[in-house]
Amino acid sequence: MQMGCSTTLLLVFLSWLFFASRTHQLRSYETQMSIKCEDDSVTELRIVGDKPARVGEFRGFPIPNQTLSPSFSIDSFVTTLTRLSSLRVLSLVSLGIWGSLPDKIHRLSSLEALDMSSNFMFGSIPSEMSRLVKLQTLTFDENFFNDTVPEWLDSLTNLTTLSLKNNRLKGQLLDLRENNLDSELPPLPEGLGNIFLSNNSFSGSIPEQFGKLNHLQHLDLSDNYLSGTPPALLFSLPNISYLNLSSNSLSGSLPEHLKCGDSLSLVDLSDNRLKGQLPNCLGTAAIAGDKIMVDIRGNCFSIEDRDQHPSGYCKDIDKRRSTVKEIAVLAGVIGGIIIIVAFILVIGLLIYCKKHRKQEALIQHIAPKVKQDDPPSEISPELLANARIISQAAKMGNQSALPYRCFSVENWKKPQKTLIPQHFWVYKGRLENGTLVVIRSLALHRKYSIRNLRLRLDLLSKLRHPHLVGLLGHCIDGGMQDDSTIHRLFLVQEFVPNGNFRSHLSETSPEKILKWSDRLAILIGVAKAVHFLHTGVIPPSFSNRLKTNNILLDEHGIAKLSDYGISIITDETEKSEAKGDTTKSGHVEKLQDDVYNFGFILFESLVGPIVSGKGEAFLLNEMTSFNSQDGRLKIVDPIVLTTSSQESLSIVISITNKCISPESSNRPSFEDVLWNLQYAAQVQATADADQKSETTSRPSFS
Template identity: 25%
Template sequence: MNRRVTVYLLVVSLQILAITADNHDYVALNALKEAWENTPPSWVGSDPCAGWEGIRCTNSRVTSITLASMGLIGQLSGDIQSLSELQTLDLSYNKGLTGPVPPAIGTLKKLSNLSLNSNSFIGSIPASIGNLSNLYWLDLADNKLSGKIPVSTGTTPGLDMLVKAKHFHFGRNQLSGEIPSQLFNSKLALIHVLFENNNLNGSIPSTLGLVQTLEVLRLDRNLLSGPVPSNLNNLTRVNELDMSNNSFESSDVPPWFSTLQSLTTLNMEQTQLQGKLPVDFFSIPQLQTTVLRNNQLNGTLDIGPSHSNQLQLVDLQNNRITDFTQRAGYDNELILVGNPFCLESGGIAKYCTLPQQSNSSYSTPPANCVPSSCISDQISSPNCSCAYPYTGTLSFRAPSFSDLGNSSIYTSLQGALTQSFHTHQLPVDSVSLSNPTKNLDDYLVMSLKIFPSGQAYFNRTGISGIGFVLSNQTFKPPPTFGPFFFIGSNYGYFAGVSEGKPKSSNNGIAIGAAVGGSALVLLLVLAGVYAFSQKKRAERANKQNHPFASWDGSKNSGGVPQLKGARCFSFDELKKWTNNFSEANNIGSGGYGMVYRGTLPSGQLVAIKRAQQGSTQGGHEFKTEIELLSRVHHKNVVGLVGFCFEQAEQMLVYEFIANGTLRESLLGKSGIRLDWSRRLRIAIGAAKGIQYLHDLADPPIIHRDIKSNNILLDERLNAKVADFGLSKPLGDVDKGHVTTQVKGTMGYMDPEYYMTQQLTEKSDVYSFGVVLLELVTARSPIEKGKYIVREVRQAMDRTKDLYNLQGILDPAIGLGTELRGLEKFVDLALSCVEETGLKRPTMSEVVKEIESIMELAGLNPNAESAPTSASYESSSKGFDHPYSNNSLFSYSGAYPPLKIEPK
């Protein structure tokens, strides 16, 4: 008997050891915990699979994170990529979550449900999401996302690759550009395409008609134009179609409307529809709501005797309908206000007056019981039990009733909600509705309270399930209410937050007594093994969370770097992502070492600078660049993705900038034509990047190596300042300078700094002035022994057009067009290269002057550059990479002083 019990205890103990979470999962979740505020209080200990709320595991791996309405604050970091078994990520209804959606999310190949709706995420939709081949649900609605909808290019992924996805929920964001025709194809299984309330423009792509599985299509409240594709008649399963508040090309009512036999709701308000509504349109069997107001519909309206018996609302306000054929059988809401039928003939009063809106203080009454007197923040439910409800706001876009005081209407909605929650087996006792009102958009808005069943609190799983039911458009309200959306509030109460802690059992004592001392010894051994494994896990986690514990301060690299947010990569990772640092991936070289192109698992391209072995100066520059770039974040400064310093390696990982250096483009090697307007936008971008370093970085940073080879151009030709290996923080602001060994690049170097070894912010201004002269001449600073500053000063004549510089200007700048502001631009450049720093402007003054020049040239200083898809006018002419440094050389004290020519 004792042997059997001993074996049983051994098996149980081994199982306990086996079910603890994978170490990488723990590290990733712990990183998320550190990045977020208001994480569940149960998130303690080193095993997320053992009681962390909102976390579900399978075979010791985290497979689900559901944290809807938790009040989370912070950013979603790229550490999420370590959760390689994750299938569900639901962070909806946490308005405190902000920052970009990390591209690393595209590495979670098993993800099937991604719900990030109703947060404050910014930036673009990562194209890497297209790698999620198992994704079923994609909800990014109600955020602050911007940019274009990404599609695949052959080398990069896109959303058109999500052939298993059924839900594209992108509404209520700031997305722009055209809806790509490539986004839709016949292989997609989409049932919901929700793009409402964005800034999308252009025409609706005809490829949308290929997705015959669609049930809900919302394109309303965008900037769409052009004709509505006729092949949308293929969408025979669509039941809700809303394209209102766009500027489509004026056209007659499409005859294919009548072929959409599953249609329940049609909203085409203010879309320039014209012509006569066909009578057979109203015979669509399931049609409930039709809103076509503010168009140019004309002729005689005939709803027809065989209209749908589901029809509740026909809103045709402000059209050109001249007559209405009376038919028996339709007695529901019909609004013809603002039509000639009402204005000229007097019409019928019930159709020619707006429904009178009645204010309502309706609130769901108790269900044949006496409301309880509740303590604290608890509220009495309709069933008169005290609890903490989950609250939010329901908004209905096209209700077919106007009497807001009709309580029977809300009773039907209340019953439908309760039934839906019970159908989905959610722990809901009852629901309460209150304060129905109409907002400025004429939406019916009301408060919703959902009460838990069996206890006073919901747990996190219950809240997540409720949010899912109310946001996925599968809940169908009664026909009189029509389409809706839900905005949930943070839920501050959860079951078991301060109670219900697991209690130990006395069974172990009894069994222990039975099996005797041998079993006790065995358990102690197992406990020791477990404690040892947990210690090792904690050490590994600490090493990953604190990577500089082993920093080698030798080789003049200084003390441990003080970083903010840069990611530490392993040598093996970078080796893999560069194909073992292959020659094919080598994209440049310099005094620091080699530069390689790499591709992260997320699909993001990066540039990896690998230091030469044994470079003592490189070690110091390595540390400097990490420290500086990890705490500078600006759209005109190149972003540091991470670094590596193991195995005697020193590597910096940057974002890969698509269009290379400014120098390459000026030399014509990139195939990009830089006209005057583009050069001005490059100048303002670079100036703002340097201004940020001088004025907003803490402490201020002097770049010390501003040159056209260190200004990179992204895919929209936005300028980004790069290469901080020589940069110096200005620790003592009052002192105003740093006394340091002279380093920099010949031709760009401040002569005052060279002479005095006193580095100031005005040294960067001098270098930038040289770059401005490069922008208008496309000449190197020192070319065939001639110095660009001297050449411009000698050639210019302020009494003549364009200062008589036609012979020195770059022909590609556009001499056939008016170069408005060029003279002021040259004046600014020459003021920047004054011999003494006191005579030079500050970078903030430079920015203001370039903005003034741009306005003079008819340009908006704050507008983005045009995408380079329209920029290439010839094939590449030897353009290899954005990080080469072979046309100019860096100075570190080995060259004679510059000879400064007098003006």
């Protein structure tokens, strides 16, 4: 050992003797010390004591035979340590160190591992430690830190191991969303109020201990690899209001008599493998939406028309593993045959991929482009009653009540002669089984090949959602007599009988007017549909012609969006392909266009169609009126003012302002829009219930 390291070692050793000699009966043979030097510098210092078992109570003062003496100064000790500027590993375990850890600990800038567990440190963990950017391991187990969980730990970008167990930490847990944490979920302090661990790689089951976190208000474990059945007590925690367990591999059945906490307002169990009956406290909310917002899509619950998978999709994982083992044994027996077959298949696939590479590239790169031109609003009086000849039928799965079909154009020739060659015409027809349909006629340039067009139609046919007008089939007409460069395409859609949203907004009949809660329900339905078009299909569908007259209402008042996805098959897509692949920024711009147009739907829902028909510039100017109470009274539809609560109305006005922001970067995502609308509906439902309660409880005088 050279002189530089020896001097430093002596400094540390004398400091240790200084405070160790003043401890209460701390014998020298009970302490183990190791020091490692490199290039005249101390790089590792490990001291492990043998203090008695952890005490139940510590009030910040020295305890005989357990802590270092009253004359010990943790500030002076850390000051001495900081002279070891090259120190990479520091371990001071079970030494009885007491006091509040000084901020100057951050001067050990080379630290990669720090372990000060089983001591008597209290107060907060210094925020200056966020400067220790090389730190990989941090352990403060079995101390008495009693402040909030540090919020700066995410700045330690190299940190791989963090352990703070058996302390007295409280408050909100660090937001650890969107990291690469991949262990099982650890037990957490019972004082936590919020836990955000989404978009990681946590596996295993949710600990039963989570059902004892009585201060917990928000829990987000979505987008992980969690399995098993969630603890029943998790739903009935006294303060829980937000519970998101979506996009995991949770399985099994929830208890039939599951209890939901009084504060619970949102439960997301979507995209798991849960099955059986939905518990009463969630089932009523999931169907009626009157108390708790519940999302159960993508499971196997025994509920009709709730976007559930078949029961076979949610088989127990153990059974699946057993099946895999059986297949492995069988593969071993007939391995030779499989290898030969696999070889033949690989050769065949290579030939197939080479042949269809262009086709696959076409499907993957279809990217809609915004088209602002309004389609003609006139509806032809022609009744295509003979639209019933079917040349072939192709069932597209069980997402729709009627299968998708290819119709023949034979019986449409006569009505077609009356068409004017323009972009969009709408007809009403009836299938042979009596089903009413709407037939939309589009003129397309002949630069499309039949195969190209059918690929696009195949994409469009897969856009199925409860709030989208169902596409039942199509018919391709090869050309027109007066223009040989035109294809005419007929899209056959379900007939939605109750008119469009715009006409209902202008309704004056008392029994037909739309109250605020009715308008919110329609807006939420449309927002769900657009959110699905943006995130629920590949490739996503943008530029969806969002206007109030493209929102149709069925006989039950359920909103359905029409004219969506048309850009997939119009000339606009071909033009965008000629310019090259659509960039990511282009996709964001198109998505924001949908947000922007939906903002005007929100605006029209607030003020009515009369004002909204005066042009975009006028509307943007009128938006300033929302900033004052008097301005709202002048511009907001009286029906809205008289049927809405102040809080619910303010939420929608706020999100409307954001949607119509001139700067696209300031506009919210559709997920944010949907969340705000659902929250506004919940606030309104609570206000309506309170008002009804006050009315019924008010004494009457006769």
